[in-house]
Structure formats: structure tokens, C-alpha cells
Amino acid sequence: xxxxxxxxxxxxxxxxxxxxxxxxxxxxxxxxxxxxxxxxxxxxxxxxxxxxxxxxxxxxxxxxxxxxxxxxxxxxxxxxxxxxxxxxxxxxxxxxxxxxxxxxxxxxxxxxxxxxxxxxxxxxxxxxxxxxxxxxxxxxxxxxxxxxxxxxxxxxxxxxxxxxxxxxxxxxxxxxxxxxxxxxxxxxxxxxxxxxxxxxxxxxxxxxxxxxxxxxxxxxxxxxxx
Amino acid sequence: xxxxxxxxxxxxxxxxxxxxxxxxxxxxxxxxxxxxxxxxxxxxxxxxxxxxxxxxxxxxxxxxxxxxxxxxxxxxxxxxxxxxxxxxxxxxxxxxxxxxxxxxxxxxxxxxxxxxxxxxxxxxxxxxxxxxxxxxxxxxxxxxxxxxxxxxxxxxxxxxxxxxxxxxxxxxxx
Numbered sequence: 001x002x003x004x005x006x007x008x009x010x011x012x013x014x015x016x017x018x019x020x021x022x023x024x025x026x027x028x029x030x031x032x033x034x035x036x037x038x039x040x041x042x043x044x045x046x047x048x049x050x051x052x053x054x055x056x057x058x059x060x061x062x063x064x065x066x067x068x069x070x071x072x073x074x075x076x077x078x079x080x081x082x083x084x085x086x087x088x089x090x091x092x093x094x095x096x097x098x099x100x101x102x103x104x105x106x107x108x109x110x111x112x113x114x115x116x117x118x119x120x121x122x123x124x125x126x127x128x129x130x131x132x133x134x135x136x137x138x139x140x141x142x143x144x145x146x147x148x149x150x151x152x153x154x155x156x157x158x159x160x161x162x163x164x165x166x167x168x169x170x171x172x173x174x175x176x177x178x179x180x181x182x183x184x185x186x187x188x189x190x191x192x193x194x195x196x197x198x199x200x201x202x203x204x205x206x207x208x209x210x211x212x213x214x215x216x217x218x219x220x221x222x223x224x225x226x
Numbered sequence: 227x228x229x230x231x232x233x234x235x236x237x238x239x240x241x242x243x244x245x246x247x248x249x250x251x252x253x254x255x256x257x258x259x260x261x262x263x264x265x266x267x268x269x270x271x272x273x274x275x276x277x278x279x280x281x282x283x284x285x286x287x288x289x290x291x292x293x294x295x296x297x298x299x300x301x302x303x304x305x306x307x308x309x310x311x312x313x314x315x316x317x318x319x320x321x322x323x324x325x326x327x328x329x330x331x332x333x334x335x336x337x338x339x340x341x342x343x344x345x346x347x348x349x350x351x352x353x354x355x356x357x358x359x360x361x362x363x364x365x366x367x368x369x370x371x372x373x374x375x376x377x378x379x380x381x382x383x384x385x386x387x388x389x390x391x392x393x394x395x396x397x398x399x400x
Contacts, residue, residue: 034380037380038380038381038384040380041379041380041381041382042381044278045272045273045276045278045381048276048277048278048286048316049276052276052277052315052316078301078314079314079315080313080314080315084315086315089289089315092286093285093286095286153384156384203392203395203399204388204391204392204395205391205395206391206394206395206398209395209398209399210398213398213399214241218399
């Protein structure tokens with residue numbers, strides 16, 4: 001799919017994953033920028049939510065329970081004795097996402113708590129702590145629910161682009177002999193997206209709906225009234 | 227609007243019935259306004275219950291006092307007795323649940339207004355404390371973008387925008 005973790009960093013001030021949201025997918029610079037801002041919020045919200053629920057936003061699995069010594073420390077501080085990666089709260093306060101380029105983001109812990117984040121994520125390969133991963137390593141994805149949300153955002157960006165900078169091949173689409181042939185042509189733009197994702201993106205774009213309606217092509221979509 | 231170019235020239239067809247149906251009153255009918263309100267409230271409350279402000283540029287809600295020294299809110303005897311389920315994390319502005327449940331929307335002529343419409347002193351105090359940050363000992367935890375230059379985070383703006391776009395495409399497609 002379009003989303004790819006291209007690089008990870010583990011320094012004293014930065015433990016992070018760099019993610020390309022548009023790997024192999026074309027979209028306008030503005031559409032990529034808008035999508036990256038939305039994706040950044042979706043990622044931060046999902047990571048914080050999953051950490052509250054003591055599960056990994058990467059694998060989707062529950063974190064290993066705390067041992068008795070760790071529980072004692074957290075109890076003493078008035079913190080819940082669950083592996084939510086909160087003691088002072090600094091590390092999760094420093095969790096952030098930056099839009100670094102056209103359709104590119106960097107998610108991680110930026111500040112003095114970065115080494116603690118590497119302790120949990122082991123991006124450096126040097127941590128001896130139990131893995132409680134919330135940042136994807138190179139080539140890894142977020143759990144499927146987060147990926148689905150992000151893919152929809154990217155599909156909407158592609159839809160925005162095909163109405164502004166690119167041109168859909170009207171004649172080829174009109175000559176499509178079947179629904180699958182029709183969606184295969186659309187997939188030249190919406191690379192690797194499912195029919196449902198393409199359809200949702202189309203029906204959030206009035207210009208595209210007009211384009212398809214004026215050419216009697218809405219019949220290929222499930223949500224169409226035609 | 228369809229545009230056709232051939233050897234004889236340029237032909238522009240304007241679809242007047244669709245254009246008429248796309249008037250603002252029809253796009254922003256009461257059903258759309260309700261969908262807008264519900265979508266926005268769901269997104270706002272989802273972030274707040276997870277300790278995040280829905281306002282762009284505002285960091286995660288600051289921790290409670292007890293998370294720093296092991297005493298104080300919400301670990302006081304009174305709170306523990308009355309609300310034993312209240313935890314120190316996440317900082318979600320939820321004790322009895324009343325404050326967030328009172329955050330609602332009203333449909334009006336132009337669109338919707340989101341806010342607290344409850345006039346009781348208790349609610350006004352909570353708004354002053356959390357939304358406006360007027361309590362001397364409690365950090366501000368802003369929920370609505372009411373300051374100049376404020377706006378919702380991009381993901382909430384997208385959810386709201388999609389409600390309107392889906393309404394427009396439904397009209398075009400009807």
C-alpha cells in the first residue's frame with residue numbers, strides 16, 4: 001500500500017519513525033500536504049488512545065503486564081498499575097507528529113524522554129526492556145484499523161488531485177465493459193486501493209461525482225442512485 | 227456542468243435543476259445540520275476522553291497534581307469515596323461525566339453552534355476552569371477553539387467537511 005515507514009531514528013533527543021504516506025501514489029503537492037496534516041492527527045490520537053488501553057498501535061496486541069517492582073513504583077506515585085507507558089507522563093507529553101515534506105511525516109518522541117521511548121520501541125536494537133512498541137520500524141505498518149483510516153485520507157487526496165491536476169481518461173472509462181474493468185482503470189490513479197475506498201473518496205468529491213454522472217458512469221458505483 | 231470540445235467548437239451544458247437544488251438552504255437542511263453536530267461532538271469527545279485537546283496546536287492535557295506527588299486530585303479521600311473509578315490517567319475531564327454530557331449543539335439559521343447551554347453556576351465554573359483556564363490552581367484544558375486564531379485539529383475539520391461534501395454529492399446524484 002501507499003504508506004511506508006522509510007526510516008527510524010534513535011538519538012538522545014529523538015526516537016522517531018519517518019513515514020511516506022504516498023509511496024507509489026501520485027497526488028498534488030497541496031493535496032499531499034493536507035492529507036499529511038490530517039494523518040498526523042489521526043496517528044497521534046490513535047497512539048495515545050491505544051496506549052491508554054495498554055495495547056500496541058503497531059501490532060494491535062496488549063502490552064506485557066508490569067512486574068511487581070514496577071507496579072510498586074507506580075502505586076507509590078498514584079498512577080494506575082497498568083503498562084500505559086506513563087510514570088511522570090513526560091514521554092507521552094513529548095509524543096508528537098511533524099509534517100516533514102510533501103506527504104511525509106515523522107512521528108515520535110522529541111525531547112529528553114526520547115531514550116525512554118527507544119527503551120520501549122527498541123528502534124536502536126539496543127534495548128533490553130520488554131517490547132512495548134508504539135512506533136513502527138522500517139517496513140512496518142500501524143495496526144490494520146489505523147491503516148484503514150489513513151488509506152481513506154490518502155484516497156481522498158488522490159480524488160482531490162484527479163479533479164485538479166490530473167485528468168481521468170473519460171473515453172476509456174466509458175468503454176469499460178464491466179465494473180472490474182472500470183475500477184481497474186481508476187486504480188491507475190488510486191493505486192492499490194479497494195473499490196470501497198475509491199467509492200467513498202469519489203462520493204466525498206462533488207466534482208468527481210459530476211464527472212461520472214455527466215458520462216453516465218455512476219452506475220458502476222454501489223452507492224449510486226442510478 | 228459538462229464541457230465538450232470538438233472540431234465545431236466548445237459546448238458548455240449547465241445543469242440548471244442540479245444548480246437549483248444546490249442552494250445553501252437545501253444543502254444545509256436540518257438533517258445535515260444534525261449530522262454535522264453529531265459528527266463534531268463525537269470527534270471532540272473522542273479526543274477529550276483520551277486526554278487530547280480538539281484544538282489545533284494545544285498539547286496533551288497536563289497531568290493532575292497527584293500524578294506528580296502521589297497526593298491531591300483525584301487521589302483525595304473525598305474524590306476516592308464518591309468516584310472510586312476516577313483514575314489519574316488519562317486526564318479526560320470526566321468525573322461524574324456531567325460536564326462533557328452538557329457539551330452539545332444547537333441548530334440555528336446559519337448552521338450549528340457547539341457549546342454549553344446550561345446556565346447553572348456549577349457548569350459556568352467548570353467552563354471557566356477548563357475551557358478558559360481562569361482557575362489559579364488548575365491548568366487550562368481547552369476543548370473548543372474559541373480564542374482568536376483557534377481552530378479544530380485537521381482530523382475534526384475533515385470529518386465536518388465530509389458531512390457537507392457527502393450531502394452535496396447526494397444532491398447531485400439524486
